[in-house]
Amino acid sequence: MNTETVRHQLNGKRQELVANLNGIRADVMTAKGRVAEDDQAAMEHEEFISIQRNSLNHDTLLLVNQALERLDTGEYGICQACEEPISEKRLKVLPWAKYCVPCQERIALMQTDMPQVGASALEHVEIYA
Numbered sequence: 440m441n442t443e444t445v446r447h448q449l450n451g452k453r454q455e456l457v458a459n460l461n462g463i464r465a466d467v468m469t470a471k472g473r474v475a476e477d478d479q480a481a482m483e484h485e486e487f488i489s490i491q492r493n494s495l496n497h498d499t500l501l502l503v504n505q506a507l508e509r510l511d512t513g514e515y516g517i518c519q520a521c522e523e524p525i526s527e528k529r530l531k532v533l534p535w536a537k538y539c540v541p542c543q544e545r546i547a548l549m550q551t552d553m554p555q556v557g558a559s560a561l562e563h564v565e566i567y568a
């Protein structure tokens with residue numbers, strides 16, 4: 440794997456994300472200035488979408504920054520959960536991938552299940568203890 444190519448890719452993505460984040464913020468503000476009160480509700484919806492998109496960009500930016508750090512420390516391409524190498528195919532599609540596919544899936548599942556982890560989960564444990 441050519442780390443310089445990856446670094447170049449990641450830096451490019453970072454610039455793109457930073458530009459997007461700044462651009463979206465500017466859009467929201469310009470739009471707000473010229474909107475009549477009748478359009479305020481629609482505007483707020485637009486703004487909501489912008490903010491959502493913004494936080495998505497922000498998350499990716501964080502991952503890109505972390506991937507650049509891992510390039511520096513030589514940990515790049517290693518799954519942060521199981522420490523196995525992440526497949527090159529995956530890194531080609533997602534150069535800032537933090538986890539290998541099985542771990543990513545496991546983590547996604549865990550996050551989906553999170554709200555259910557509570558009293559009922561504890562009960563479950565007690566039954567089988």
Ligand SMILES: [Zn+2]
Pocket residue numbers: 518519520521522523538539540541542543
């Ligand atoms: Zn893994």
